[in-house]
Amino acid sequence: MGDAREDRLARVINLYESAVGNYLRRRLYPLSAADLDDLVAETFTIVWRRLESLPVDAELPWIIGVARNVLRNAQRARRRRDAHEGAVRPSHSSPSAEDVVAADARVRDALKNLRDDDREILLLHEWDGLAINDVAKLFAITPDAAAVRLSRARSRFRTLYDQRGDE
């Protein structure tokens, strides 16, 4: 019993550590690259604790969902700490995640001006390579609904990108 669990964990880590690491790295700010391994480890530790809940037909989106929560918790903790330290230090304007990760100003601005849910589904598909079915499982919606949301997000991103180029 224990061996089967450990074998499954080892297989899952081998299959998805790169996808999870990349997912986290793309959204790391305000954390640093040095935090990445810890976040990956935290994600798979939770996967290990909840291994019986891991759906065999949707492993990646389920694990990405765990990584998403781990990252949000870590970012909240960092922001709380930064806010506390900011009370005794000169404040600076905080760059958004997209400011940090996207160097192309048009891409950065287009991403920044997207709605949060549009941006999330767009990047899951374009950067993380999640298929429509996986996106649907992650958000617990139907594949049709996921396709509509993605199409809408892509359209809005393209419009915003092109507008910036016309300025």
Next chain:
Amino acid sequence: MRDAFEALAAEDPAAAAYHHGDLAGLTARIVSTRTRTARAPRAFRTAIAAVVAATGAMTAALVALLAAGPTLPVLAFAAPRPATLYAAAKTATPSVGTVMPRRPLAMPVTGALGPAPSLAAAYRVTLPGTSLRVVERLAGSLGVVGSIGAYNGTVFSETSRAGARVVYDTSSGLATWRYQSGTTPGLTVAELEQAIADEHWAYRVAVASRGGAAAVVVDGSVTALRVTTTVRRGHVVDASGPAFRVAASVNYPLRSPTGALAGLTSVAPTRATSYSLSWSAYTLSDSTIWLLPTFVFRGRTGGHPWTASALAVKTASVTGTGS
């Protein structure tokens, strides 16, 4: 001119794929969060406590306790420990290289295993301090000077600009530390030993010059805990181990090793050829963590060596354990 989605793809901050540097180590550490200490869910602990109270087992244990001495506390476990040979063996001997059976074995118990000491120390261990203080102090001892990050209130790290890193993790029972040299030359083995000594963690360890797993020794007692190191060209690139202080030491009467083995293998009788005394970490129902004396049995079956362990403390001093 680039299309919007070509531009988006070009700005992917993870274009170079992430790869964890030590997948095997990562897997082993995650799995060990279950085996390092034996702790049951809160609901199960509550249920077990109710059963114990209802059946009067606690009363019997307390009567025995009073006979043993007025200051000896009962070791109250949260739940019965697994009685299978494999699970017990894994709890006590997570070391690499030991061949262990993958399922309970059926073998007869024959003969006595010889006398055991009548008493052995149990150590109640605590965190070595507040987490930020510990990671700051440890980073100083290990020569890592950088910024501190914290997650979920249980994992703290300090990372230098050269990528050297110290992690202090209190998320699962016994706290652990880890050092990674990053792009720095790394500490020598002697420097690592000195850094551990500087922490005053109430244990010592002798690290081999080529690295590997070294037993943690507390007050002369060789424990099942390990400090694991990876050494390259005489320098430590990765090291990890437990972090604790000893808050109390109490001598407990020991049961007979033959009886312990019989109890452990009541489902699958086993012939052991030898045993030794070791100390393993257990979380009790009051959430205190103890290093308790355990018998580590060794034998051979069908050409395969195996190990198994059982709590060595006399059952009169224990509640809520099936071992």
